[in-house]
Amino acid sequence: MPSLLGNVFKGWADYSKANEDGGHHDYEHMYAMSIDLDKCTGCNACSTACYAENNLAWVGEEKFGARQAMNWMRVERYFDEPDVGEGSPDSLERGASFLPMMCQHCNGAPCEPVCPVAATYHTVDGLNAQIYNRCIGSRYCANNCPIRVRNFNFYDNAPTAWPAPMDQGLNPDISVRSKGVMEKCTFCVQRIRGASDKAKREGRELKDGDIVTACQQTCPTSAIQFGDLLDETSEISKAWKRQQVELGKYEQNKENPEMRGYRVYEELNIDTKVLYLERVREV
């Protein structure tokens, strides 16, 4: 069948194009995030909003204890400050540090080259996409993720997580992942899709603020920002510029080292797209 053979050659062409130097170069958008750790109170609202928006299954105490939880966004709590050493010996005089951690959508994502079936790859929107129904569950990507933000469906969680009529509350814009599939934060790709459809309906380009991720929307202190880095006028690209943090670097040489912006595991050259702003402390 000619269409078949056509696909074969086209497939090869697309493949080699998409993989020259390991990824796209014709990005249409570059969605990125910034999180102000000085404003984050660790209240978990983002995490729960993610559960509600993305059909995340709750797993119960036993499986959670076996570290098989499905939280795409987790708020990590640390009691130490490495750059000033431990706090006072017997009391946490500086309180705790909270760190919302989700998929960083690295431009140099270690998970992408190792997926045997290309179920995870970089889209032209700069997202690190995960195609659930292409995934065969080799879990190589999760092994290769330094931040461990990829969640694998170790069980068929749906029946226990959404007993009727709870399934009526599922978000129809996201498929419910079944067992054996890897899943992770998508920067609320369904909201991105919806916003761009809406923009097309109104015959205009996407503008800053059209896309609001669930965590950003609900964050009570507005610590989370989201936007398109390729759009010079967007808040997020201004923020990145102000913080003098650039993509594609494994080491930022800032003119003003006192700017708070930094990215986690920069030294691994994974080129994460979530900008964290340092926590501020009185001395």
Next chain:
Amino acid sequence: MSADRPQHKSFPWIRTFIGTAVIGALIVLGAQVFEQQLHPVAPGEAPAPRVPGADFPMDTFDGKDVPQPINYSHKLHAGDLGINCLYCHTYARRSKVAGIPPTAKCMGCHTVVADDKPEIQKLTAMWQKGESPAWNKVNDTPDFVHFSHERHLQKFLLNNEDMNIEDAPDVCAMCHGDMNTVGVAKKMKPLTMGFCVTCHEKNNGPADCTRCHK
């Protein structure tokens, strides 16, 4: 080895390599056959749609007859009476789902038109009771697929200066076949990923997985 050996033609080890090649070919072909069973695509005889600037796969699909609570005939309404698709499936141009027309729309005509037909009386009874018929879905995409009727209509119909709204049936026919010819709705196109991908390639649709997979 001495020189006075007689020469020999037979190279039995060649067989082994031919064998390997054959096995490999069998694997590929077998996988293909399996794939074909997953996505039955019959060679198409469907009429080419009169959609300027659209080139679409000719594959057809011989869907089975799906019983419906009310034997609604597309042939009668769309074909003979020439009612525009978008008159009833009005959501298609505004939403990703085309949707079933609300009963009120049917009653708009059928309070007076053909209200003696048993099927219509069935409908009227439901309308009186305030319940809606439970239609069986005919053209269904899997739950992990994001398909927007709105976007496709915009591309091929609404934003296509060569088309006006009367040509809607030609656009719909690209994926639903010529509904003017069938009675109760049937699936007339495979609607498999291959079907979508082929059309996307021919019409420069997005090739990005996340655009269609959710």
Next chain:
Amino acid sequence: MSKTKIDRRNFLKVLGLGTAGAAMAGCDMPSYVTSEEGVEKVYSYLAPEEYVIPGIGVWYASTCQQCPQACGVHGRVREGRVLKLEGNPDTATNAGKICQMGQSAIQAHFHPERIQNPTIGGKDATWDDALALIKEKASNASWVTGAVSGHQRVLMDVSREAAGNGRHYAIEAVNTRAWEDASAATLGDANPNLHIDKARAVLTIGADFLGTWGNPVQAMRDYGNFRNAPRGVLMAIEPAMSMTGANADTWVAARPGSEAAVVLGVGHVLMSKHGVSAAGMPSAASAFSAMNPAKVKDLSGVSEAQLNKIADTLMANSPSLVIANASHAAAHAAQVLNLMLGNVGQTITPGASLAAGAMAPVSGSTKDLVGFAMDANAGKIGAAIITGTNPTFLAPKGLDMSAALSKIGFKVAIADFHDETTKSCDVVLPMSSPLESWGTHVPANGAAPGTVHIQQPLMENVYANTRGLGDILLSVAQGAGAEGLDGFEDYYGYLRTAVSAMIGSDMEGDWNKVLQAGFATAASAPTAFKAGGDVALGFSEPASAGTLTLITSARQGMFDGRHANLPWLQEAPDQINKTVWDTCAELHPATAAKLGVKTGDYVSINTANGAISTRVFTYKGIHPDAVNVPMGRGHTDYGTYAENGVNPLTIMDATSGDRSSTELLSSSIAATVTPTGENRYLVRSMDLAEQHGRKLVATITADQFDRNQGGA
């Protein structure tokens, strides 16, 4: 056609209830199965409004009922199902944000364990029988509720009056009562508006305003601005670290019960070191001067250096704000400090109150819990209608709540879930979820003047035989023969009329505007602070050093236990100790070492009121003399999801001291902790608390921050 008149419910007619069920098939189903013809069903609308389009979500405004704060929300409704809640950007209380408890309202709404039918004596009954029985027996009924406001409160009051003036007990374990009393005593306004964002320095004494105190969503929004440059300084004094303490720049551990002394000590330093005058407040001044740092030290373990640091910061950053909820004494002292520091009028401004006082919020307290238990035990209560609270779960053993309830002749519960209290009730009326019913709410904290939040149903009843709280109240009130309620066939009609009267228009358009906005603005009565504000400041003697004291803290999520049946919140880790699905006892490592226990070991905590056994979590964010057990878990009859954990409230003490000053949240009781020898992994989302040298949460100093205007 009249039969199919399109009312508000009909256009929510579901398109394809099967859709979500099909979504359950998920991505595993090979496409050739789920795309087969005739497998799924599609239901068409009857006659929808033109703006209802399948596949496109419509946002409706309503009000969140997950905690008493009544934040405004927008609910995304698609195909007749509400899928997601988000904050209403137009409400002053929460300005587009909601907390995780609000997010979980969806799960409570679709919960499989909700009550579906009225029961009389545990057996299913019809609404008519149940209401008739109430009409017959519930004369002179007392109302036992949580915090209520708006027209629900109005209906409760009129039915109480009509039925012979039963008492109204408003029970909330997590409340701001101490602060309200102090504010009323010193400023003459129980609910002043606090402007954290305007303050340069905030000192909180046991008031977890980022977690559960007041309206945390609003406080967190203000906190976000508070942290912008010039950056405000947050200081916290509390026995065990709360969410607020975790975010504080200076966190000071005080011995449980000694917080008042610390506040007095701060006042002492302010007066002696910084010469802040307590002019016109002689009694307060004397209390301050009496509390010298040495005394503070041996009462609370807070050193003079720490007191000085706090006082210096308060002086250096003005205006400041001192908030206290640790005890009435502490709250009074804190308000006096605000007066002395000149914060009143700058960071504390008069709160708004409705002209229609009948709708004003009734804030709950433990005082009413104690009162209810005592009155019931004394046989003063003939009949009780209980809704929105769970006294059996909240009451310490000392109050003997089960006996108290058994002494009440006739008990009605209006509830959406079976809990410990409904179990002992004669009649249980199934309440539909807040997302299915009408209502009005007046936020107690931080609302714009005259704001009344409208709660409108976002979808059809999930369980057909449930009724909205308002509808039930209306029927009860009508049954009780209250005047002026005839002619209203349902609460919607009543509310429509009432709100129209409130906004002075019954035009359909105005009503729709109100519904779209999510709140109506009624006439408000301006309030002003009274002058003076001198009060006698006392303090309670804490337990002596070295003796363990049990305290219990409320954390956002489990709150006071009402959310223990929501898996999302059970699985959302506790903000501080990061445990999920279970209770743990927080101990200081030094104390734990003394007891010979480590994280994960079971200990039995014994107080005068009994014993509980739970696992230990050790960290340094707690006073060595304190053992803190977060409240909320340990239900016995609250569904399958709420079985884990233990309930520390049972062994707390709400009656010691004078009842006006003891709130469960801030009470403490001497306890002995003994290891039981068992050990099991304490399930948490984080086992470690160190960053192992990775640059995860980097820090920068405040002066660097301010120098660079805070960056983003």
Next chain:
Amino acid sequence: MSNTKHLTDEQAKDIDENIAWAKINKDVLRSMENPRMGYWVALAFSVCLFGLFIYAEIYQYIYGMGPALLNTSHMWDLYISTFVFWIGMSHSGTLLSAILHLCHADWRKPIYRFAEAMTTFSLMTAGLFPVIHLGRVWNFYWVMPYMSDRGIWPNFRSPLIWDAFAITSYLTSSVLFLYIGMIPDLAICRDNTTGWRKTLYTFLSLGWRGDDAQWRNFRFTYLMIACFLIPLAVSVHSIVAMDFAMAIMPGWHVTTFPPYFVAGALYSGCAAIMTLFVLLRYFLKFEEYMTMPIMDKVCKLTFVIAMVWTYLNLIEFASVWYGHDIPSKEVLMAKATGPYSIFFWGMMVFGSVLPFSLLSQTVRHNMFAIFFVSIFLNVGMFLERWMIVTPTLSLGYHPQAFNVMWPGWVEWAMVGGSFGWFGMLFLIFVKVFPCVSMYEVKEMVYHRKRTTFADVDEMMELHTGVPGPAPKTQETGGS
């Protein structure tokens, strides 16, 4: 042979050159007949183990990967380590038959056949694991590049894809190698058996007559596949090593992994050969072919490879220790001191210290001792693979994800079952196919003899008992 002086003359010889060819045929054919009770017991045990494997796989198919207690940090555990273990074991056959064949080390001849069988079967075992460890095992064929109307392809950058190709090609060629090397012996079996065996061997021996031309083509093919197989074997295990080396995880991202893995593979392969050597020698009564001196050579070979492996191991530690990669250093320290330290030290003792016992003459000539030594060497090599996979996953980079995990019953069942599967295949093999190469042993005997007997005719008479001129062909295969 430096140590000949310790041996009697009989022992000093790799094989007794006075064995009559007929006796060789007789012995080997005898080994294929009349299985004793012990055989059936062993076979039944293996089948039961394999049944356990099947049960575990079905269970996992139904309930997902959860019961294996894998978790967010430990996405691979015993599955992949066992996979590496079996891949490694598969290198022995290639070593003995291909490499030694090219080196003209003829002492390999009596023992290479079962080594090759071991290669094939351990590959067939190893191939199971990448498949069963998939979350959606029913889609495993998606890793194969086949044409479909979707026009989607596997990700050729992924080492797992390379694995798929490498393993399949290696399996194919080693099966060919085993089979082609067996053809002359199959002809012998054909001529000496009846019934179904006769049919089978007739079919398999491809009409082997043992004539001159066949022998030459046979030699050429055999030699060529041998040359073809060696780079393949090396590449296969290098690719398996790249599954780890291509990842960025500390303790995996190691440059020396490919040679390290190859050395480890040869090592475990030799250890496995020693084990099976002893078993076959006694259970199939091959004392005269699998002799003490051959075992002596195998032991020495094993010792050398063990030293190479130890060296590579130590330089890996050194490069981490003197490097600046803190997480890698943490992983190394955790291996030595953490919860898995007992297994780590077990690996070091069994893998690096125990081989020194092979230096002792007494051990090398005590089959009983050798048997247990080889068992422990194998255990050490299994632990090595586990210690490569699991400690890294238990630490990694992110502190929140640090956790220690012990495999669930499903995983253990799979591991145990894989041994059952291997044992089953091997037991069936030894009774259906000659596990000592008859014709090559004859060659060996002949060459040895030839070094002592001047006159070929006399030798021929001695062997065949037929006086007169020797046959034209020097190498007389077949019956």
